[in-house]
Amino acid sequence: MTASTPEPLLALSGVNTFYGQAQVHFDLSITVARGHIVCLLGGNASGKSTTMKIILGLVKPRSGDVTFDGASLIGLTTPQIVRRGIASVPEARRLFADMSVRENILMGAFVRNDRDAVAQDLERMLTLFPKLGQRLSQRAGSLSGGEQQMVAMARALMSRPRMIVMDEPTMGLSPLYVDRVLELIRTINQEGVSVFMVEQNASLALEIAHEAYVLQTGKIVLSGPARALKDDPRVRDAYLGGSEAA
Amino acid sequence: MPSWSFARASSRSGTASRPDPTAGAGAPAAFLSTRGSSVSSWLDYTINGLIVGNVYALVAVGLALIFGVSRLINFAQGSIYLVGAYIGWVAVVQLHTPLPLTIIVVAAAAAIVGLIIERFGLRPLQNSVRIAPLLATIGISFVLDQLVMLTFSPNPRALPSQLPDVRFQVGGGTIGPLDLLIAGVGLTSALLLFVFLRYSKLGWAVRAASQDRDAAMQMGVDVNRVNQAVFGIAAALGGVSGMLVGMYYNQIDTAMSLQATLKGVVAEVVGGAGNVPGAVIGSLLLGLVESYGVAVFGTSYRNLFAFLLLVVVLVLRPNGLFASARQAPPEPLTGTFIAPSRPVRIPRWALAVAAAIFAILPFFPVSFYVLQTLINAWLLGMLALSLTLVAGTMGQVSLGHAALLAIGAYTSALLSLTLNVPVGLAVIGGGLMSAALGTLLISPSFRLRGHYVSIATLAIGEIVSLVILNWESVTRGPIGISGIPPLSLFGYDLISPSSIYWFSFVVMAVLALLQGRLLTSHLGRSFRAIRDDDIAARAYGLSLNRYKSLAFIFGGFAAGVSGGIAAHLYSYINHETFNTQQSILALTVVILGGLGNVVGAIVGAVALVGLPEVFRIAAEYRILIYGIVLLLLVRFRPQGLLGTI
The missing domain is CATH 3.40.50.300 (P-loop containing nucleotide triphosphate hydrolases)
Known part of the structure; x- marks a missing residue:
């Protein structure tokens, strides 16, 4: 094709x-x-x-x-x-609403076991999505739709997907x-x-x-x-x- | 049914066994005498309430974890608690383990039971209809309870606490080492659970899965492992809780199971289903409400307060006092309530022939025993007709259907005894009362859906039984009603087995014919529409309350008539004559026959009453068999023998 x-x-x-x-x-x-x-x-x-x-x-x-x-x-x-x-950004974002933004992003690294590199990647996400820096300890469910989309994308990237x-x-x-x-x-x-x-x-x-x-x-x-x-x-x-x- | 309760005697020093767990038979005298308002006893009631709340919390937290991850109310939780108590007994009395080791042994053994339940009872049902896992946990609970009963005999056993029997003065109240142990275990478990959920990887997975199962899977979370973890933890906590309660009373028996499930579910739902901290707070609240209620009204009101609290919470705040953000509902939302199937077509002539054979049966030289068995089947058949309409056609899985029997039975008995109403009319009166009162009582659950309906009906059933127990001026309380006149029709007493047989058969056949007509009518279609998709049905202008009421009125009448006839056959009834076991038996019958299927309900009743007789199965094994039948059906033939309608 x-x-x-x-x-x-x-x-x-x-x-x-x-x-x-x-x-x-x-x-x-x-x-x-x-x-x-x-x-x-x-x-x-x-x-x-x-x-x-x-x-x-x-x-x-x-x-x-x-x-x-x-x-x-x-x-x-x-x-x-x-x-x-393969990482996923699901329809309607599907964040873990009661978990914090930080926890949501880290959930993306669930399949990884290299803790130090995960911490570095979290920093990297904050440069890629600077707005999320101030929101890290907030409940994910309390963010606006656009911010939630940022979290969903950061979450997907955290698994270092291909x-x-x-x-x-x-x-x-x-x-x-x-x-x-x-x-x-x-x-x-x-x-x-x-x-x-x-x-x-x-x-x-x-x-x-x-x-x-x-x-x-x-x-x-x-x-x-x-x-x-x-x-x-x-x-x-x-x-x-x-x-x-x- | 005997039930454990936490009523605490004012003095426990040196007593081998604490107040007998017979909420039914009234409070122990020593306890009642402390009724009053002195500050010290109020403090005692508060301490007692909090300790009891701690025990409830150990059960409720497990229920909340399981509900969070799999949206399932685990009705087998009380059975694990029972198993924990008996493992504790084996450890203490036979193996003489020291207390810390006892706790570890109980937690580990109970956890293994939980893992087995998850792996073999529930995981195979992952892709089946929504109601399947709930029914499976009910079946598992029957099997476990009966296995414990068969292994250890139903007689109560003493479970010594291994702690010194001293009491300390605290403020104006007293507190003993066992109270401290229970509080300690409660707090330690809460702390460990908090650390687990907050800091461990598996704990994160549990939280993520309980908020959005699909999304958690897309993060790489293995939901099966999460389920395993949650069942293991819930079972360990539940088992330890059962052991502690056994030590608290120095007594364990098999009736502990159902009560523990009920209390745990109440506490969990009050706190907000699936909300772990909510479950703890709900448990403490329940403990306090019960303890103060007992202080004011007496021990036999303890459970009444628990269930009233549940109904009030369900009506006012169906998501619990501390409702968390609800999990995104798993797809698909509708059309999956009961197993879809094509009902087995039975030609009319075959039904007519079968009816004719049963009608002329007494003319043949059949034994009294056969007729007696079939009379029981017809009575159960009426109850099953009622339940298959409500649970199958209408989709409201009632676990408190025995209450409708009780209302009908008491009404009919009292009408004929105290008002000298002819028995035939009294039975009809029982049916009408059951239809009216049953529908009224169940109406608070109309706004609920799915598993919540089952909880609410279970609670309402318990409330009916407790009201019968406590409303002595009308129901004669724990003494029950004796000397109920035999069945009679137009002045002729129906005493011979064949006349009773005909009477019950004809009543059941008429009810079945009416219900068959109902199903093919517009009304029947409306019922099914609401069952399959209540939102769509409402969008088409169907009033849910009205149709649910109609279903319960019709079903209540059939069940009430069954109860009324039973009362006149038994000649003695009390508040325990119609118990939860019968509700569950009726549910098994209905599922065996095929939910909603009229002929299926009758076939199921004949099969479940008759087959154990044919195979001469000893009475103590029957409930075990019913539990196994239920499990096998849910797993391999969820549509029942004749198919759902």
């Missing part, structure tokens, strides 16, 4: 997913090249979030394979997948924070972390992504370099629920 880089970091191939009788994914294939930002676009109920859950092992596909760095993730539990180097998957990172944020979040995703990516993000906001996502896929009722209807898709009228069509074939 996209294929210009050598061996991809993450690859979904021929994934079919069902919720009971209802089929969610039809022969889904997606690849994320090393060091790239890949974005999955789609409207409501197109199967975007389920794709995230498949990668993280929260939902099991009925058939097809998911490989990370050449090894299959099928059959692994979510914690095992996280230990392979890849971060993000579910609608800009959802529900003020325009100011949307820009900030996109800029941060770019920064994170420049430090060598691959990013797979699910977004509804196509124009913003395509600004920073290298490649993009458009998902419609469980099928990939469009894919390619983000620059090419940005001007493709079919992206609009896909969103407005245009013809099935697109």
Whole structure:
């Protein structure tokens, strides 16, 4: 499909997913090249979030394979997948509301055992997200949505992942924070972390992504370099629920 | 049922055993005589309340940890407490271990029991319907209690405290070494738990998982390990608590289990389910409320205060006094309450043939024993019809259904005895009273959902039993009602086994037919809509209160009639005739038959009453079998024999 880089970091191939009788994914294939930002676009109920859950092992596909760095993730539990180097920024952030901001960020390092390096990384997060410095001992649930998004991203980075998957990172944020979040995703990516993000906001996502896929009722209807898709009228069509074939 | 209580005699020096744990039989004289308002006794009551609260806290904290992580109310917690008490007995009396070693042995052994429960009882149910783990813990609790009873016999045993029997004057009150030990264990456990949750990696995982299970998994937290840790800790605390209570009274018996579960659940819910510090405060509050209540009204009111406190909290602050931010609800929210299934279709003619065979059965030379067994089955069948409507069709899993039996039985007995109402009418009166009063009593739980309904109905059931015990002018209190006239219809006494058989069979058949009609009506569909998704049902304009009331009115009538008939058959009833065991038996019947399934309820009743007779299973093994049946059903056939409707 996209294929210009050598061996991809993450690859979904021929994934079919069902919720009971209802089929969610039809022969889904997606690849994320090393060091790239890949974005999955789609409207409501197109199967975007389920794709995230498949990668993280929260939902099991009925058939097809998911490989990370050449090894299959099928059959692994979510914690095992996280230990392979995938971190998650879940939809609606899902912070541990009653724990402090510091504790939330440190929870991201749960899979690590190198305490000194973890402490250093916490410092690094505070330079990356300077605002969180004053908030460290505050309850995470008391932060604003934008601040919570910062915590969620810092938390994900704390595991020193090779890849971060993000579910609608800009959802529900003020325009100011949307820009900030996109800029941060770019920064994170420049430090060598691959990013797979699910977004509804196509124009913003395509600004920073290298490649993009458009998902419609469980099928990939469009894919390619983000620059090419940005001007493709079919992206609009896909969103407005245009013809099935697109 | 005999229950342990913490009533403390004013003097305990040299006594081998402390006031007998029979909240039912009234307070010990020595205790009542201290009733009064002198400052010293009030201080004593306060100390007693706090000590008791400490014991409750050890149970409640475990419940809170488990609820936090898995949204489960562990009804087996009291059984672990019971196991702890008996392990303590083995250690002290048979192995002669010193006290510190006894505590360690009990904590370790109880923790192992907790780990086994988690691994083999609950982990296999991770992906099953919401109600499954709750039912499993009920089944586990029956199995554990019965195993303890079969191993150690139901007779109470003495559990010596190994501490010197002296008392110190403190202010105006007195305090003994055992009080200090209990306070010490309570405080130490709280401190250790705090350090664990705050500073250890596993403790962080527990906290994270209890706030957002999915997100914790995405941080690499292995939720199974967290569950294991939590069950191990909860069981260790619960076991030690049971041992301490045994020492406090110098007596242990198998009835401790259910009471401990109830008190722990009350304390936990009062504090805010899943909130660990809340559970501690709720426990101390419960201890004090009970202690002061006993001071003013007497020992037999102790439990009444506990359950009233629970109901008040559930109604006014359903999330507890110290509700924490609620955990993000796990998906999916709806449609998973009962195991979905296609009910087994039974053709009408087959039902008619079966009914006809049962109807003409007394014409054949069957023994009195067979008829007697089937009469019991029909009575249980009526209760099961009631429960399958309320729990299956309406989705309100009631654990206090025996209370409806009791209301019907007392009403019918009293109507016929004191007002000379003909028995046939009195039974109907019992049904109506059960429908009205039962619905009224249960109405505070209408705004609750899921497991909370089960707790509330359990508490309401206990309250009914305690009111019957204490309202002596009407119910004759602990003496019970004797000389209840036999069943009669239009002036003819129904005394022969076959006439009683026919009577109960016809009543049950009529109730079943009515309920079958109800299920296919618009009303039945509304019930099921509310069960499957109450928010959606409300959005379509269904009034939850009205439909829940209707379900309880219909169900209350069937259960009340069953209780009424039973009263006239037994000729003697008291506040313990209809107890929680019957509520749980009815639930097992209903699940066996398939939740909501009318024919299933009757088949389940015949099976659970009849099969133990067929196989001549000794009475003491029956409850064990019921518990195992419940566990196996939940695990392997959650939709029951005939399927849920």
